[in-house]
């Protein structure tokens with residue numbers, strides 16, 4: 001996989017090389033079994049395929065067509081350029097595999113789902129680096145939000161900012177009912193601004209009023225609060241999270257793929273199209289914003305604060 005990663009990094013760095021339309025058409029991911037028909041238990045037990053790269057562990061249960069993508073980038077699953085590249089490679093593999101119809105995103109790191117964008121990628125780097133990084137962030141969102149597969153976030157830890165975006169981009173969110181875990185778009189607390197497509201994704205999940213208040217205050221919501229405002233769909237004890245996620249996907253997959261996929265596409269198209277149409281402009285906005293001295297100072301202070309909290 002190490003040999004593949006730089007190639008994909010280059011492909012991601014060039015606009016339009018991984019077009020969303022390269023995915024199988026909505027109706028192309030044909031159900032290999034009639035919706036709702038039970039499978040032979042022996043198949044369920046035997047057909048498991050695993051592949052992994054450095055930061056993402058993927059396991060595909062070929063019997064059910066459900067894959068699990070486990071984020072494993074210690075210490076906190078921050079979304080670095082390398083991480084995002086590996087993430088997109090893994091997701092593309094699954095998307096192109098007609099046998100895979102649903103994906104669970106979860107974390108292999110205790111107590112942390114993802115700490116969001118890797119802040120060090122946004123500090124004192126070259127313009128070229130910022131462009132490449134931001135294109136990779138866009139790519140992750142375009143791929144997850146526009147996926148033909150059923151996507152479920154099994155949120156087994158805290159999930160600020162970019163981590164929350166990943167969860168928001170799924171079809172369904174289940175969080176471990178641990179009051180210490182928090183989730184939200186807390187960018188304002190860092191002195192930065194959530195881009196329009198983060199905001200649009202959030203609004204589509206929780207509604208305008210809740211999103212506006214939460215974004216302006218940079219809220220990190222506890223798990224029970226996240227459930228109350230609709231940021232997550234349900235809370236379950238941590239040990240039941242994976243089973244629950246698989247059960248939810250199975251329920252969604254009982255419907256004909258084409259009807260579900262076209263409905264999903266209809267609901268998300270406007271928001272996706274907006275970024276696709278303004279991708280380069282969005283990258284330039286990011287660069288102008290992140291290279292401001294005041295923003296660099298804010299990020300620096302935030303990183304210092306994280307270190308002090310630890311010490």
Ligand SMILES: CCCCCCCCCCCCC/C=C/C(=O)SCCNC(=O)CCNC(=O)[C@H](O)C(C)(C)COP(=O)(O)OP(=O)(O)OC[C@H]1O[C@@H](n2cnc3c(N)ncnc32)[C@H](O)[C@@H]1OP(=O)(O)O
Pocket residue numbers: 075076078112114115116117118119120158160161162163186187190192193194195285286289290303306307310
């Ligand atoms: C007109 C309008 C124009 C608008 C234009 C807009 C343009 C776009 C602007 C920019 C948009 C950017 C969007 C950004 C999105 C993001 O995702 S920013 C990241 C936000 N993330 C956070 O705030 C999380 C910070 N981390 C934490 O709160 C905690 O670390 C944790 C995740 C809760 C875990 O806590 P704990 O287990 O106690 O671990 P720590 O000791 O705190 O951390 C361990 C080490 O990890 C480092 N670290 C943590 N998070 C990050 C991170 N996100 N990136 C990089 N590194 C991180 C932390 O510093 C520790 O490091 P060491 O001290 O070296 O061990």
